Amino acid sequence: MRIGIEAQRIFRKKKHGMDIVAVQMIKELQKIDRVNEYFIFVNPDVDTATISESENFKIIPLKKSPYPIWEQKHLSEAVKTYRLDLLHCTGNTAPINTSVPLVLTLHDIIYLEKTDVRSGSWYQRLGNLYRKWNVPKVVRNSDAIFTVSEFEKKVIDKYFKFEKEKVKVIYNGVAQHFQPHSITAITDKIKDYGLPKKYLLFLGNTAPKKNLKGVLLALKKLDQKGKLNMDIVMPDFGENELNALLASIDAKSIRNKIHLTGYIPNQDLPYVYSGAEMFLYPSLRESFGLPILEAMACGCPVITSNTSSMPEIAGDAAVLVDPFNPEAICEAIENLLQDQVLRSSLISKGYARVPLFSFEQGAKTILDTYSKIHDMHK
Known part of the structure; x- marks a missing residue:
């Protein structure tokens, strides 16, 4: 398979929860999968040491641009350019139109629960507005959806009322450098x-x-x-x-x-x-x-x-x-x-x-899901 992974923010200097989770997921997939080809799509930024390429994992910087443009235009084009068999978007949102099966990591739908978009910073407000527009559309187009807790799975299932089982729980884990120090x-x-x-x-x-x-x-x-x-x-x-x-x-x-x-x-x-x-x-x-x-x-x-x-x-x-x-x-x-x-x-x-809680176990579940979706679309 030729698998694309959206990891737009992982090279930015100030990384937070979803960025950290994406990095760890990619690192675990690198350990367990030496067969499939991976294309990690990123927005160019300063912290390029976050992950490294390997024989079957290639880092693809797309044109640096605001997130919606990067995702809807440049990522969509990359799906065709790199002849992908599957695209996995890791940060709640995805291109509206994709020509290949879509896997979506939907960390939460908090932004859909509230109508007040005035709270938080301007960056947070604009991000929430984009998610409110994008997420209801892309969840319908997704072949599989991962979320991070049983609680969030119940929230997502209740909100979208899927006709069949679509959401899987994949818990986050803790990176190995988190340990007590002297x-x-x-x-x-x-x-x-x-x-x-x-x-x-x-x-x-x-x-x-x-x-x-x-x-x-x-x-x-x-x-x-x-x-x-x-x-x-x-x-x-x-x-x-x-x-x-x-x-x-x-x-x-x-x-x-x-x-x-x-x-x-x-x-x-x-x-x-x-x-x-x-x-x-x-x-x-x-x-x-x-x-x-x-x-x-x-x-x-x-x-x-x-x-x-x-x-x-x-x-x-x-x-x-x-x-x-x-x-x-x-x-x-x-x-x-x-x-x-x-x-x-x-x-x-x-x-x-x-x-x-283990990123390793999560990566195994993700890889198994990729394979099942690919087989379904053969």
């Missing part, structure tokens, strides 16, 4: 980012679903109790956005407790997880929640939400809270800071939880 290694990396010796960690972005407001309200409550006795590290947040939100909730008093680092590359995150007292991930809505497993793999206890996919991924290896209740988040932080038995238990359970 005190010396952690200390050296902390110095690189100017981090405090003891800190809480919150990893998210300005998207409303990440619940930055709820976390800040919880920290404000903790501060009012006189128990916010360490800094909280928040990578990839802007000073202006943070200050505006703190002002809106009358929480400027905790600004001196918040440490902004800017973007932290994926390769450095294990050190930051390993050095944290705990990881806060009380999102309002997730389709998977990859950072939950990343933190567990690094021996960092986790507080996450009791909603959407997060209980499915965390199991009993995290403290689950109501993300809409800042007081509940505050109490969970306070309890975990004080209860060393709970902390040790969560770390042990986290280590045991991580191996249940």
Whole structure:
């Protein structure tokens, strides 16, 4: 087979969830498939060391352009140019018209659940508008759809009401470099980012679903109790956005407790997880929640939400809270800071939880699906 994989964003410097998942999927396919020919279509960018070519895996940079144009024009043309037998789009959207069978990784349909497109950054808003237009069309044209949790599968099935089974769950996994590090290694990396010796960690972005407001309200409550006795590290947040939100909730008093680092590359995150007292991930809505497993793999206890996919991924290896209740988040932080038995238990359970999720197993399922679709279309 000649298989095309859309991996448009994987060479960009600031990679996030879907980009990381696409990279790991490709690497696992490289390990297990030496027979089929693969063409990895990317948007040219700076981080070209993300993946490497091999004998049957070729990286094809298409003309650098905005995502909709890149996907609808250049990717569509590449399907014909490279005489593909199958195209797998990894980031929710796909070309409207393809001349070959289409496999789609649909991480979530959060953007279809809400009509308010005014929240989040301009980049996030425009992306959601494109998805709202594109996804309902391409799911109908897909021969198979992968999603990342049983929760999200139920949401997708309920929304689209497919006549036959079309959606498969392929869990994400954790890259091998996510592991606990020694005190010396952690200390050296902390110095690189100017981090405090003891800190809480919150990893998210300005998207409303990440619940930055709820976390800040919880920290404000903790501060009012006189128990916010360490800094909280928040990578990839802007000073202006943070200050505006703190002002809106009358929480400027905790600004001196918040440490902004800017973007932290994926390769450095294990050190930051390993050095944290705990990881806060009380999102309002997730389709998977990859950072939950990343933190567990690094021996960092986790507080996450009791909603959407997060209980499915965390199991009993995290403290689950109501993300809409800042007081509940505050109490969970306070309890975990004080209860060393709970902390040790969560770390042990986290280590045991991580191996249940595997990119390797996911790649095997993907390859099997490719073969079945190809046989159907012979």
